[in-house]
Amino acid sequence: MGKAITSKTQDYSKWYNDIVVEADLADHSAVRGCMVIKPHGYAIWENMQQALDKMFKDTGHVNAYFPLLIPKSFFSKEASHVEGFAKECAVVTHYRLKNDPNGGGIVVDENAKLEEELIIRPTSETIIWNTYKGWIQSYRDLPLLINQWANVVRWEMRTRLFLRTAEFLWQEGHTAHATAEEAIAETEQMLNVYADFVENWMAVPVIKGIKSANERFAGAIETYCIEALMQDGKALQCGTSHFLGQNFAKAFDVKFATKEGGQEFVWATSWGVSTRLMGALIMSHSDDNGLVIPPKLAPTQVVIVPIYKSDEGLKKVSETALQIVAKLKAKNISVKYDNRDTQRPGWKFAEYELKGIPVRVAIGERDLANGTIEIARRDTLAKETISINDIDIYIEKLLDEIQENLFARALKRTQESTHKADTYDELKKLLDEKGGFVSAHWDGTAETEEKIKGETKATIRCIPLHNKLEEGKCIYSGKPSKQRVLFARAY
Amino acid sequence: MGKAITSKTQDYSKWYNDIVVEADLADHSAVRGCMVIKPHGYAIWENMQQALDKMFKDTGHVNAYFPLLIPKSFFSKEASHVEGFAKECAVVTHYRLKNDPNGGGIVVDENAKLEEELIIRPTSETIIWNTYKGWIQSYRDLPLLINQWANVVRWEMRTRLFLRTAEFLWQEGHTAHATAEEAIAETEQMLNVYADFVENWMAVPVIKGIKSANERFAGAIETYCIEALMQDGKALQCGTSHFLGQNFAKAFDVKFATKEGGQEFVWATSWGVSTRLMGALIMSHSDDNGLVIPPKLAPTQVVIVPIYKSDEGLKKVSETALQIVAKLKAKNISVKYDNRDTQRPGWKFAEYELKGIPVRVAIGERDLANGTIEIARRDTLAKETISINDIDIYIEKLLDEIQENLFARALKRTQESTHKADTYDELKKLLDEKGGFVSAHWDGTAETEEKIKGETKATIRCIPLHNKLEEGKCIYSGKPSKQRVLFARAY
Numbered sequence: 014m015g016k017a018i019t020s021k022t023q024d025y026s027k028w029y030n031d032i033v034v035e036a037d038l039a040d041h042s043a044v045r046g047c048m049v050i051k052p053h054g055y056a057i058w059e060n061m062q063q064a065l066d067k068m069f070k071d072t073g074h075v076n077a078y079f080p081l082l083i084p085k086s087f088f089s090k091e092a093s094h095v096e097g098f099a100k101e102c103a104v105v106t107h108y109r110l111k112n113d114p115n116g117g118g119i120v121v122d123e124n125a126k127l128e129e130e131l132i133i134r135p136t137s138e139t140i141i142w143n144t145y146k147g148w149i150q151s152y153r154d155l156p157l158l159i160n161q162w163a164n165v166v167r168w169e170m171r172t173r174l175f176l177r178t179a180e181f182l183w184q185e186g187h188t189a190h191a192t193a194e195e196a197i198a199e200t201e202q203m204l205n206v207y208a209d210f211v212e213n214w215m216a217v218p219v220i221k222g223i224k225s226a227n228e229r230f231a232g233a234i235e236t237y238c239i240e241a242l243m244q245d246g247k248a249l250q251c252g253t254s255h256f257l258g259q260n261f262a263k264a265f266d267v268k269f270a271t272k273e274g275g276q277e278f279v280w281a282t283s284w285g286v287s288t289r290l291m292g293a294l295i296m297s298h299s300d301d302n303g304l305v306i307p308p309k310l311a312p313t314q315v316v317i318v319p320i321y322k323s324d325e326g327l328k329k330v331s332e333t334a335l336q337i338v339a340k341l342k343a344k345n346i347s348v349k350y351d352n353r354d355t356q357r358p359g360w361k362f363a364e365y366e367l368k369g370i371p372v373r374v375a376i377g378e379r380d381l382a383n384g385t386i387e388i389a390r391r392d393t394l395a396k397e398t399i400s401i402n403d404i405d406i407y408i409e410k411l412l413d414e415i416q417e418n419l420f421a422r423a424l425k426r427t428q429e430s431t432h433k434a435d436t437y438d439e440l441k442k443l444l445d446e447k448g449g450f451v452s453a454h455w456d457g458t459a460e461t462e463e464k465i466k467g468e469t470k471a472t473i474r475c476i477p478l479h480n481k482l483e484e485g486k487c488i489y490s491g492k493p494s495k496q497r498v499l500f501a502r503a504y
Numbered sequence: 505m506g507k508a509i510t511s512k513t514q515d516y517s518k519w520y521n522d523i524v525v526e527a528d529l530a531d532h533s534a535v536r537g538c539m540v541i542k543p544h545g546y547a548i549w550e551n552m553q554q555a556l557d558k559m560f561k562d563t564g565h566v567n568a569y570f571p572l573l574i575p576k577s578f579f580s581k582e583a584s585h586v587e588g589f590a591k592e593c594a595v596v597t598h599y600r601l602k603n604d605p606n607g608g609g610i611v612v613d614e615n616a617k618l619e620e621e622l623i624i625r626p627t628s629e630t631i632i633w634n635t636y637k638g639w640i641q642s643y644r645d646l647p648l649l650i651n652q653w654a655n656v657v658r659w660e661m662r663t664r665l666f667l668r669t670a671e672f673l674w675q676e677g678h679t680a681h682a683t684a685e686e687a688i689a690e691t692e693q694m695l696n697v698y699a700d701f702v703e704n705w706m707a708v709p710v711i712k713g714i715k716s717a718n719e720r721f722a723g724a725i726e727t728y729c730i731e732a733l734m735q736d737g738k739a740l741q742c743g744t745s746h747f748l749g750q751n752f753a754k755a756f757d758v759k760f761a762t763k764e765g766g767q768e769f770v771w772a773t774s775w776g777v778s779t780r781l782m783g784a785l786i787m788s789h790s791d792d793n794g795l796v797i798p799p800k801l802a803p804t805q806v807v808i809v810p811i812y813k814s815d816e817g818l819k820k821v822s823e824t825a826l827q828i829v830a831k832l833k834a835k836n837i838s839v840k841y842d843n844r845d846t847q848r849p850g851w852k853f854a855e856y857e858l859k860g861i862p863v864r865v866a867i868g869e870r871d872l873a874n875g876t877i878e879i880a881r882r883d884t885l886a887k888e889t890i891s892i893n894d895i896d897i898y899i900e901k902l903l904d905e906i907q908e909n910l911f912a913r914a915l916k917r918t919q920e921s922t923h924k925a926d927t928y929d930e931l932k933k934l935l936d937e938k939g940g941f942v943s944a945h946w947d948g949t950a951e952t953e954e955k956i957k958g959e960t961k962a963t964i965r966c967i968p969l970h971n972k973l974e975e976g977k978c979i980y981s982g983k984p985s986k987q988r989v990l991f992a993r994a995y
Contacts (some may be wrong), residue, residue: 043578047571052650055568077546079669080538081572082594082623085601087534089609100601102574102610105624107595108659110576118580121595122620131535133572133596133624143534153846159543164572164655168599180572191615260598284889373536390610 023244033174036304046172046179056312070207074158082131087139091264101168103133133166141187142265151270157189175292183287189279192343196280200256203284204237207252216419217241217297217308222475234258241423242427243296246448248474248501254284304369308412315348316370318361320377428442436490454494456487471500516736524665527795529918537663537670539805546804560924563700565649571624578946582755588722592623607694624657632678633756642761648680666783674778681772687771691747694775695728698743707798707910708788713966725749733918734787737963739992741746742808745775795860799903806839807861809852811868831896928979945985960990
């Protein structure tokens with residue numbers, strides 16, 4: 014039908030890129046590493062934002078907005094943060110262009126050099142904690158539970174649409190608390206919010222865990238994460254929630270008067286998810302026909318395509334179609350009736366399959382006579398002819414069923430792709446032959462982790478929460494270990 | 505009550521700034537010219553976004569997202585655009601920092617210089633039309649009706665919170681059409697959408713008009729605008745909608761195959777409103793007690809404050825208060841019950857007045873006995889004791905009444921501040937003594953406009969739409985004129 018998607022088994026990476034571009038989700042831009050998020054992709058992202066934003070507000074958070082630009086010196090204030098974030102970034106050095114007096118077009122005006130360079134935020138802990146200093150004086154000002162929806166820039170050398178781009182969209186929560194216990198509870202709460210969203214809205218099963226020191230956020234005491242497995246057996250980090258201790262409060266001198274009359278540094282958390290989640294959604298469910306969108310996030314849940322031979326036929330079919338549209342809308346189901354006469358039904362079928370619309374309804378003149386219509390579900394590609402009566406109830410149930418089926422399918426795949434390794438050879442063999450998560454003993458040292466990473470390209474994705482303790486030996490060093498951790502190659 | 509607001513009559517500019525900061529709307533940041541939008545301010549902006557976004561979608565538009573960074577060379581492609589926008593802007597020249605080998609902290613890595621500088625978008629016509637080139641081939645791809653919610657940066661020298669900041673938030677619509685007529689109709693439609701929003705949601709009356717050539721958007725054939733009058737008699741441009749002709753299509757070579765088989769350049773529009781609207785909202789309705797928010801945009805529409813002397817008393821009052829909360833929520837009225845025991849009722853009253861909450865309900869133990877409560881409305885500061893029965897219906901009506909009253913009050917003020925001048929002396933006298941809009945004849949030349957601006961600081965705000973034609977003489981040059989235009993000093 015014109016738009017060719019590379020087969021998943023043939024070239025997974027090309028398959029992914031084809032879907033992103035051909036299903037109108039995103040495209041490369043003229044600026045290296047920056048993407049354009051196309052309307053269909055952005056509409057899915059808007060649905061994600063809306064669901065997440067409600068969850069944040071239901072847990073007591075409010076939104077605010079902090080500056081895009083951060084003075085360079087701020088990054089030096091938190092010792093480990095600067096190592097992690099102040100390296101590959103976009104640096105603003107001037108604030109004016111001028112016409113080249115020698116006729117070379119517009120050039121940077123060297124007289125407009127900034128005294129201190131500004132960095133486009135790669136993350137906002139520094140500018141936010143510098144602001145919080147003015148907002149927090151007493152325990153009465155705590156907790157401060159703030160979220161920001163924003164764009165950030167990290168100068169990545171190798172970029173992939175949604176998964177790794179120089180600019181991306183995200184939310185970053187930054188909270189301030191009077192005690193460590195409260196901050197840790199917040200960190201864990203937000204991890205649970207993320208897991209809830211990714212599993213119940215995106216239909217992507219996740220493992221909740223804690224990062225090893227190597228993979229920890231620069232400036233955090235502890236980084237919690239959710240990890241998911243894609244169809245090619247590689248892991249994708251879907252969200253992180255950080256307990257920052259008093260690191261940023263100390264770096265920016267943010268103290269509060271306690272109830273007891275003392276002065277203490279504030280405790281902090283930060284947590285974020287990004288447009289990377291679009292990559293997780295695409296890679297979890299889609300197939301060689303294109304995108305598959307979980308119904309709860311689909312901008313259009315149902316599309317109705319008329320099949321007719323004459324204007325008279327179209328008129329009859331449209332009458333019924335519009336009745337169905339009204340019924341579905343009354344149930345808050347988003348539906349589109351595509352009666353364009355510029356495209357044939359077959360072209361439309363392929364187009365909506367490519368774009369991942371969960372349910373397609375076809376109505377023909379013959380159907381009208383029989384009182385039936387044809388329904389195709391995107392997840393299984395199964396078609397069914399059903400009675401036109403109670404079609405709204407049928408579709409409502411079908412959307413739920415598709416949502417559940419996508420999750421169940423992904424969960425089964427994840428479980429089948431999770432294996433145990435008791436030796437280093439087993440780990441390597443599993444990674445090469447099966448991919449997926451490999452659960453293995455590790456001695457807890459950064460050296461071992463780095464060596465394994467260097468030799469196998471696999472990283473420790475996480476130490477699962479509520480991990481079963483068991484005596485064992487590190488598969489690499491043979492040193493004693495108390496629990497297994499999850500290894501995988503990852504995006 | 506602690507937070508002092510400068511009186512409006514004493515110093516309007518300081519009054520404005522005090523309200524913005526003390527009502528927790530926004531604050532200055534550590535980055536020159538960039539503001540922090542605080543939670544209360546951001547919540548109002550979110551309500552504005554939501555209402556506008558629905559209006560855009562109801563008129564057939566979809567959202568998308570384009571890169572923050574634009575190659576410098578793009579600005580040179582449209583001749584007049586470069587003059588208007590490529591001057592005061594943030595220029596990214598490097599993509600890496602490094603540790604200073606001489607121990608001077610982190611410094612720009614001179615080896616990481618970009619081949620071509622990137623500009624942080626001051627507006628996105630160039631990057632978007634460069635993208636549209638790839639999206640538009642045939643008349644079947646038109647119209648393209650896309651909006652973007654984004655941050656932009658314009659390096660302003662003199663900044664004021666919300667009104668003029670280096671970084672601000674906005675939406676920018678960019679549409680592509682097959683004919684000039686269709687593009688002009690779109691330009692006018694969006695002007696009407698803006699006027700509808702500003703009048704019916706923000707309760708700010710506007711004049712719709714067309715800009716003179718001097719004030720036109722750089723790259724536009726025609727700029728439509730809505731203008732409002734603030735309480736100090738100065739005008740504020742609230743939104744603009746531009747008919748761009750084929751200028752950007754020609755600059756970026758965007759042609760389409762017509763139905764008839766020819767090739768033509770695409771016709772364009774762009775239109776935007778920004779966080780500047782927050783300034784219009786604040787300056788239209790607020791008073792010396794603080795902010796006044798129109799009910800339709802208030803994050804909290806009703807606050808309930810308990811008045812009690814004992815725990816027992818609070819318990820009784822709370823029972824009734826929570827019943828009212830439930831009733832109001834059932835009517836989709838956003839309500840907050842403030843039963844904090846850390847603050848006294850008087851403090852709370854002042855706080856909610858400062859923050860502009862439309863309706864305040866006070867419930868005391870005595871009220872319970874009488875079956876009454878006290879209701880204070882923010883717009884007039886009037887208090888009333890009313891029966892507790894049907895309180896939800898009463899408040900629902902009151903919110904509508906406040907919304908209408910705010911608009912009526914602002915409309916009366918605008919009308920009373922609009923005068924005619926038939927001589928240049930009259931114009932100057934009116935501007936100095938009364939401010940407001942001055943309707944006067946103008947000869948239509950840029951020279952005259954510039955001279956009047958230079959001498960009086962007033963600009964032509966617009967040539968009103970559907971302007972009555974009348975023969976007259978330019979107040980400055982004496983040359984013949986066919987219609988009056990609106991002059992004002994402006995933000």
